[in-house]
Amino acid sequence: MKRILLDTNACARFFGGDEGVLGALGQAETVYLSTIVMAELYAGFRGGNKLRENKTQLSLFLQKPTVCPLDVTTETAEIFGQVKDTLRKAGTPIPTNDVWIASQAIETGSIIVTFDEHFHRIPGLRLWDGGDLGDRLT
Numbered sequence: 001m002k003r004i005l006l007d008t009n010a011c012a013r014f015f016g017g018d019e020g021v022l023g024a025l026g027q028a029e030t031v032y033l034s035t036i037v038m039a040e041l042y043a044g045f046r047g048g049n050k051l052r053e054n055k056t057q058l059s060l061f062l063q064k065p066t067v068c069p070l071d072v073t074t075e076t077a078e079i080f081g082q083v084k085d086t087l088r089k090a091g092t093p094i095p096t097n098d099v100w101i102a103s104q105a106i107e108t109g110s111i112i113v114t115f116d117e118h119f120h121r122i123p124g125l126r127l128w129d130g131g132d133l134g135d136r137l138t
Contacts, residue, residue, distance in 0.1 A: 004128070005032040005070070005105045007098075007114035008040040015057055020130055024113050025066075032070040032110055033062065036100045070104055079103040083122055094118040 004024060006014070011033070014021040025031055038058070045054040061067060080103040087093050094102075095118075102122050105112045111126040112119055119127055 002028045003030045003032065003108060003110040004028040004113050005034060005101065005108065005110040006037060007101060007112055007116060007119075008037045008044075009115045010113040010128075011037060011041060012044070013115070015054070015061075021113060024128055029066060030110075031064070031067045032104065032108055033067055034070045034101050034104050035072065036097050036104070038069070040097060070108065072100065072104070073107070076100070076103050076107050079106050086123065087121060090121070092118075092121040094121060 006021075010018075010021050010024075014025065041054075041058060045051050045058075048054065062069060080099055083103055083106070084096075084099050087099070098116065098119065102112065102119060102125055104110075105125060109126075111128055113128040119125055
């Protein structure tokens with residue numbers, strides 16, 4: 001099964017019409033949207049002047065049959081602890097919300113669709129390279 005997890009910046013680009021992100025979405029059988037990402041999106045919506053429009057667009061996206069909201073679980077928390085500790089020991093911290101998002105990607109076996117380079121600091125994390133998802137998803 002092809003699974004992806006969208007980072008906040010990938011969602012924003014998708015809602016803005018980014019063809020690359022749209023292509024990744026079209027190839028995925030399951031698209032996870034983290035509650036952490038949703039929280040960042042809602043915060044961004046409140047900082048703009050299209051709150052109602054953006055909330056409606058997100059709501060419609062969440063209704064798609066391939067889109068699955070993803071909550072934080074006890075397993076996510078355990079993975080978070082491991083990832084955060086690895087980054088601390090390496091002296092390469094990343095924003096805390098991104099550690100949560102990465103932990104959910106690891107937990108679900110998903111590839112993260114993102115434009116943030118700092119995700120490369122997490123060993124074993126599967127990242128979208130901006131191209132065809134091809135056979136890289138299982």
